[in-house]
Amino acid sequence: MYQRDYRDIIGGGLLLLTGALIAWQASTALDLGTVRRMGPGLFPMAVGVLLAGFGLAIMIPAFFRQGTLDAVEIRPTLAVLASVGAFALTIRPYGLLPAIAALVFVAMLAETRFRPVALVGSIVFLSLLAYLIFRVGLGLPLAMVRWPH
Amino acid sequence: MDVFGTLTGNIALGLNTALSASNLFYCFVGVFLGTVIGVIPGLGALAAISMLFPITFHLDPTAALIMLAGIWYGTSYGGNTASILLNIPGTPANAVTCLDGYPMTRQGRGGVALLMTTVASFVGGSIGIVLMMLFAPTIASYALSFGSADYFSLMVLGLVAASTISDGSAIKGLAMVVLGIAFGTVGMDLYTGQARFTFGMLELADGISLVALAMGLFGISEIIVGVRQVGVARIDRKSVTLRAMKPTRDDLRRSIGPMLRGTGLGSFFGTLPGTGPSVAAFMAYAVEKRVAKDRSRFGKGAIEGIMAPESANNAADQTSFIPTLALGIPGSPTMALMLGALIIHGITPGPQLMTEQASLFWGLVMSFWIGNLLLVVLNVPLIGLWVRLLLIPYHLLYPAVLMFICIGVYTVNNNAFDVWLVLFFGALGYGLRLLQFSAAPLLLGFVLGPLMEEHFRRAMLISRGNLMTFLERPISGTVLAVTALLLVWSAWAAFRQSRNPMLSVTN
Numbered sequence: 001m002y003q004r005d006y007r008d009i010i011g012g013g014l015l016l017l018t019g020a021l022i023a024w025q026a027s028t029a030l031d032l033g034t035v036r037r038m039g040p041g042l043f044p045m046a047v048g049v050l051l052a053g054f055g056l057a058i059m060i061p062a063f064f065r066q067g068t069l070d071a072v073e074i075r076p077t078l079a080v081l082a083s084v085g086a087f088a089l090t091i092r093p094y095g096l097l098p099a100i101a102a103l104v105f106v107a108m109l110a111e112t113r114f115r116p117v118a119l120v121g122s123i124v125f126l127s128l129l130a131y132l133i134f135r136v137g138l139g140l141p142l143a144m145v146r147w148p149h
Numbered sequence: 150m151d152v153f154g155t156l157t158g159n160i161a162l163g164l165n166t167a168l169s170a171s172n173l174f175y176c177f178v179g180v181f182l183g184t185v186i187g188v189i190p191g192l193g194a195l196a197a198i199s200m201l202f203p204i205t206f207h208l209d210p211t212a213a214l215i216m217l218a219g220i221w222y223g224t225s226y227g228g229n230t231a232s233i234l235l236n237i238p239g240t241p242a243n244a245v246t247c248l249d250g251y252p253m254t255r256q257g258r259g260g261v262a263l264l265m266t267t268v269a270s271f272v273g274g275s276i277g278i279v280l281m282m283l284f285a286p287t288i289a290s291y292a293l294s295f296g297s298a299d300y301f302s303l304m305v306l307g308l309v310a311a312s313t314i315s316d317g318s319a320i321k322g323l324a325m326v327v328l329g330i331a332f333g334t335v336g337m338d339l340y341t342g343q344a345r346f347t348f349g350m351l352e353l354a355d356g357i358s359l360v361a362l363a364m365g366l367f368g369i370s371e372i373i374v375g376v377r378q379v380g381v382a383r384i385d386r387k388s389v390t391l392r393a394m395k396p397t398r399d400d401l402r403r404s405i406g407p408m409l410r411g412t413g414l415g416s417f418f419g420t421l422p423g424t425g426p427s428v429a430a431f432m433a434y435a436v437e438k439r440v441a442k443d444r445s446r447f448g449k450g451a452i453e454g455i456m457a458p459e460s461a462n463n464a465a466d467q468t469s470f471i472p473t474l475a476l477g478i479p480g481s482p483t484m485a486l487m488l489g490a491l492i493i494h495g496i497t498p499g500p501q502l503m504t505e506q507a508s509l510f511w512g513l514v515m516s517f518w519i520g521n522l523l524l525v526v527l528n529v530p531l532i533g534l535w536v537r538l539l540l541i542p543y544h545l546l547y548p549a550v551l552m553f554i555c556i557g558v559y560t561v562n563n564n565a566f567d568v569w570l571v572l573f574f575g576a577l578g579y580g581l582r583l584l585q586f587s588a589a590p591l592l593l594g595f596v597l598g599p600l601m602e603e604h605f606r607r608a609m610l611i612s613r614g615n616l617m618t619f620l621e622r623p624i625s626g627t628v629l630a631v632t633a634l635l636l637v638w639s640a641w642a643a644f645r646q647s648r649n650p651m652l653s654v655t656n
Contacts, residue, residue: 076373
């Protein structure tokens, strides 16, 4: 328990910041137009102002009450996000099978226990499954393995 | 006009579409996958639909919607399995079923509970479909006279209701709606073609991909939270044999009332914006407890306590299509995905849908019947298979889910940029969870935002910049008044809630 509700202070603060950035960007980079004939910037600017307002409304009361803050589960968060990144990096140059292998390997780092059998088994099984569903079943032109030039 | 003549004509047209070999196949695939994902705890209907959404891009619109809808109501059928056998809700809509379903399992009556909830689901779903067939065309014919101002106001009502009624803080829900609308403005401006918030990235010219947003927010963040969940289920196989499923005469007698009341409540709450199957199931349980002669039986394996919520969530699944298909205004995030699917397939949702795309609409509705029948067939005899699914450890499951998300999103446009977007929205989704913001209103705002902007600008052009048009038009004015009442009510409720803990501290 903290003296102040940091969860809502952070959340509201981030919204305030985001909203202000949107409103500023919309009013400087885009044409606002008039209410009768609205330009591309007017609606986003209104949205930004509204968002900033909600951010304030969430943040201010949070200074006057106690609150809790959840701990970030760093390891699973990083591993799961990185596995998506690994897939994005490998799919174009190397093809589907290496991308699946990279994804599964990185994803399994989320756990503290290393399971070599489960890892190899998952890669083989999922590669086969992906081949059957996306290539054979849906007939998508996905390269299975590709050598980068 | 001969209403029933038109209805039978439409039914024939729908059956013709729904019974084609390929549509039957995709209906089966949808309900099967829906059941699978519903059975496995930790993956809700929203994650299921967003995960399998990309596959439907390669199908024709009718087949795509039939499959997506099948996944949607299929999860409600499958979701009770884990609730009853393991005391873990398969999907949030089945959470209440745990209360009496699990005690039934512990008394060795798990089989009866599984069979009876399948019956409840079927009855609830079927009545929901009938209501939809009767009401959706009527509402649509009224809606044909709606103008842009009316649509704008209806969308405001939908968004406000969705963020204030559902779980959590109303102001945080509203903030998420607005954040979603902000994400919706990314891309080319419809009127001038000017790029907005693309930061020079060509990939963003068409806007943020709905698939990437939904998968990141609901799929990836779900997995991050779920990775640490350990432990393999232990299930008594004997309680789920066909023989163990035979209900007693007393079970049947006690079930009929709750099933019908649950269906009624579910049908009603399904159509309201912001209240999906979860709210419906919860309300149905609360009502059963209130009307019961002997309240002490609840929570200890009362069959009424599983029949009411299970019929309610399936009825709500079906009736939630009414506003989505008749008005083009989704009341829940899942329906927003459906709407997104329609838009991506080049179909404009709204009251014209039923006349212009009659075979799609009636084909979809008729496929609901087929899907619900298939679900009964799939659920009862195959229960052994579903139980085995519950035994798969999560560490084998989540890499598979991640793979489906990545390949799915990659194949939509064949570009890796969308996969990076999934990463971004996954991180955002997890952050929102930590800060206790609900991501569902964000999705709703994202889908409705561009439509709202279009209607707002059109209304302004028509009224020559007179903002009063929103209040002066009778439909729009009434809707906005209702919205204002809702806001006042939720502000008051929040105020009362914030006062209560203070009182309890001083006392």
